[in-house]
Amino acid sequence: xxxxxxxxISVIGLPALVLLITAAGCSSADGSxxxxxxxxxTKAAKLCQNLDKVLPAEVDGASREDPSPASxxxxxxxxxxxxxxxxxxxxxKMSDPKVAEGRDxxxxxxxxxxxxxxxxxxxxxxxxxxxxxxRAYVEVSVPKGRDSSGVLIDLAAAVKKAIPVGIAD
Numbered sequence: 001x002x003x004x005x006x007x008x009i010s011v012i013g014l015p016a017l018v019l020l021i022t023a024a025g026c027s028s029a030d031g032s033x034x035x036x037x038x039x040x041x042t043k044a045a046k047l048c049q050n051l052d053k054v055l056p057a058e059v060d061g062a063s064r065e066d067p068s069p070a071s072x073x074x075x076x077x078x079x080x081x082x083x084x085x086x087x088x089x090x091x092x093k094m095s096d097p098k099v100a101e102g103r104d105x106x107x108x109x110x111x112x113x114x115x116x117x118x119x120x121x122x123x124x125x126x127x128x129x130x131x132x133x134x135r136a137y138v139e140v141s142v143p144k145g146r147d148s149s150g151v152l153i154d155l156a157a158a159v160k161k162a163i164p165v166g167i168a169d
Contacts, residue, residue, distance in 0.1 A: 032067070032068060033065070033068075033076050033079075033080075033083060034068050035067040035068075035074045037069060038074075038085050038086065040136060043135070043136075043169055044086075044087045044135070044137075044168060045087055047086070047087075047136040047162060047163050047164075048073050048086035048162075049072045049073075050162040051086050051159065051162035051163055052072040052075065053162070054158045055075050055084070055158050056155070056157075058077065058154070059077040059150075059155060060082065060146065060154055061150075063077060064077050067083060078146075080143040081143065082140065082141065082143065082146065083140070083141045084138065084140050084155070085138070085140075086138045086139075087136055087137065088130065088138070088139045089137065090130075091120065093118060094118055094132060109132065112149065112153060113152075115134075115152070115155075115156045115160060116133050116134075117129040117130065117131060117152060118132055119148075127148050128140070128141050129141075129142065129148065129152060131159060134159070134164070134165060135163055135164045135169075136168050138159055138163060
């Protein structure tokens with residue numbers, strides 16, 4: 001009689017266990033990052049695909065580990081991940097005269113190895129950098145505690161090679 005009562009529990013318990021294991025394997029606790037894939041126009045998308053082909057395998061000592069979903073418009077390195085998204089929209093701060101004049105505490109414009117960037121501090125301690133004066137906007141998110149100068153230095157050659165100087169459409 002006891003074996004009859006336990007049988008339905010084990011039949012129900014096995015699928016639940018499989019589901020639990022599957023869900024745990026797909027959780028963000030496994031170290032994989034995710035990134036929203038931009039939707040650029042045709043010209044910017046082509047430039048971004050070219051950028052993807054020349055991005056370094058390592059940035060600031062971290063190996064390339066692309067975020068999900070997989071896309072030629074996104075790339076990542078390390079854990080917590082440095083995330084690059086190509087073909088993003090122009091940040092509103094780029095039009096703010098306070099940024100250009102250096103009067104904005106949350107955003108700063110500057111250059112690293114021939115690539116101009118807008119730096120914006122995020123509320124969680126990360127920094128977001130977006131290229132300026134390039135034919136496509138490239139955004140790089142640097143996690144809290146990581147040296148952003150090393151990241152931008154390592155990405156500069158690829159950006160210069162793939163994304164020409166100019167104004168994005």
